[in-house]
Amino acid sequence: FKLLLTGNITLLIAPKMIRFIYFTLFVLLTLGIILIIRGTSEQKSTNQCDCEGEHSYPTSIGKSLFLYLLFIIPITTGFLFANNVLDSSVAMNRTIKLGASSSDTNQIKTIKNNKNTEKTNSTSDKNKTSSTVNNKNNFDNQPEPLTEKEYKKLKTDMLRTKNININDQLYVPMMSIIQDNLQDMIGKTVSTKGFVYREKNFMQNQIIVARFGISCCVADASVYGMMAKGNVTALPKDKWVQVTGVIAQTQFDGGTIPIIKIKQISKIAAPKQPYVFDVGVKIE
Template sequence: MKISWSPNWQLSNELQGIVLISFSLLLFKLFVKNMITMLVAPKLVPFLLISMVVMFMLGFFRLLNSNLKGADCDCDVCDQNTSTIKQLIPYLLFFSPLFFFFTIEDFSINKDLLSTNGYISETTNDDGRTLNMKMEDEIIVKDTNFFSVMDLLNNQLDDAVGRKIVMNGYIYREEGLKNNEAVLARKVMTHCVADLSIYGYMLNGDLSKLKTGDWYTITATIQKKEIDGTMMPVLKVQKVEKSEKPLEEYIYDL
């Protein structure tokens, strides 16, 4: 048996419209503040744009048609005996994260949130990437060739030993490292912030003045060292320059 329009049905439609529009505004804020790539990889951004537009249109449609008194329905919200408080409780699950998003300060993923993850110092080239970088006297690591250099050093380490390398990153330390050891690291995202990892190289030298979490440009000589039974590249620090955190803090492994 169908029940005719009721105020509860109108309220439910209005709340659904507000939730959808609020989430579309959430995405819009991330786009405007250039924060969207802190949460998802760039290749997923077009899908979020589409989602933002679709949610706004659906929300607007819900609000526009919330008071169609000629409509019938057979869902729970049409029950005249349902209290308003009971009806509002499920929507708190949606409004709570929205409230915190629009009220708390912006954040970034810092070293404390990643401190238990450890760092990755090698990659493999089984995904089809070719190791075609020329072995020159000085290797300059950029965001665009970060993984190519890492693949190169791990697969042709003997050829790389003794060469200079210039790399920008932040200082990362974890338990077990000696006073003269640290990691020059970058945060790497594959799809979204849930798979964020730390990639980097072990540094060796006078590192006492390098503050954990600060960004530096390191000029070093490539050496090799056995770590946990595996020969790994180690960067012997020759020169250190303090640098600012880049606008694009993450590297995207896509």
């Protein structure tokens, strides 16, 4: 209830799952009301069990206090604990998807019953890529999967433009397109934002501009990002930055990945929704 009231529930689960949390809250609230009514009712009822001896409530203050603390402590701690966003300490224990190839398991999904899917066109600022995106669901505020046609149009727009702005709604597919068409992307200007992450073997002028992508909840979160190179020595880890630079290629862990040669970098505040969503591509 606290997480729903404050809106921090999206720090733990994807917005599309919130409807199930509301349902659970309603069921538990209903059961709680029923149990309160039954527990405070003057009507006497006899419960039989296959055991010897009588059952009764604790008779002393100490026993009663111990019994109720078993319920009170877990409830109060839920209100006392802070809400934390996933950061470098979690990223270091997971595989970093630098470029997010479309061959990843979660990138392409088959979805049926798509007749009611609404679509809208979203055009970016001047001299930046334009793309067709789906409307956000009014309930969960999470992007719908792209259709194959929309994905192809997004790819065409990115290949044609000289300036690419990686937005939150299409973060994963745009990163995938850059990786899969790296030779055609070299020399283009790209702008992206994320938190600062460093691998142990990185040079002082190298960072990863990273984002956590989730499908259902933070337990399945994957780390996406793009390597960047420039004057970043003084940047602390987990600091959010906006990076603009030129796409090049480099070798990392035996593979070829994109890298941003930084032209401009600025510190920014962490967005209200720090995670991106792997919306996938709808196979019709």
